[in-house]
Amino acid sequence: MRSRPPFPTLADLARRWYEPLVGTRTWHPMRAVQLVLLPTTSPWLAPAWIGYFGAARPGGPEAWAAAMRLWHRRWGAELVAAFSTTLQFVVSRQPQPGPSAWELAGQLLAVGGSLQHEQWQLAMAVAHSDAWFLHDRP
Numbered sequence: 001m002r003s004r005p006p007f008p009t010l011a012d013l014a015r016r017w018y019e020p021l022v023g024t025r026t027w028h029p030m031r032a033v034q035l036v037l038l039p040t041t042s043p044w045l046a047p048a049w050i051g052y053f054g055a056a057r058p059g060g061p062e063a064w065a066a067a068m069r070l071w072h073r074r075w076g077a078e079l080v081a082a083f084s085t086t087l088q089f090v091v092s093r094q095p096q097p098g099p100s101a102w103e104l105a106g107q108l109l110a111v112g113g114s115l116q117h118e119q120w121q122l123a124m125a126v127a128h129s130d131a132w133f134l135h136d137r138p
């Protein structure tokens with residue numbers, strides 16, 4: 001008799017939904033880039049020199065800088081690419097699955113208003129990823 005393959009677990013099913021968000025695999029390859037060296041050693045001060053559509057409202061650049069400062073302190077987040085509607089970060093520490101990842105996912109969704117993911121998917125992804133992709137378009 002042939003044995004049946006085991007049924008996927010709930011964790012296996014969830015992994016299928018969040019794994020594509022882990023790492024840089026969803027980052028779009030760029031044909032051309034420009035290197036910009038900012039006059040600061042504090043990566044969270046980038047909004048003083050570069051723009052992002054998601055921060056185009058009054059107080060937006062300040063709020064974006066405050067979020068980046070928090071993310072840098074807690075997760076070692078550093079902005080590595082910014083172009084108009086997209087932000088890409090690398091991080092040196094991931095939150096543990098649970099409340100910290102859930103809170104961070106909510107913050108990322110607030111800044112990346114055009115992300116088309118559920119908060120739980122993003123929370124699972126950030127707990128396993130060394131890179132974040134944010135997107136907010138008109």
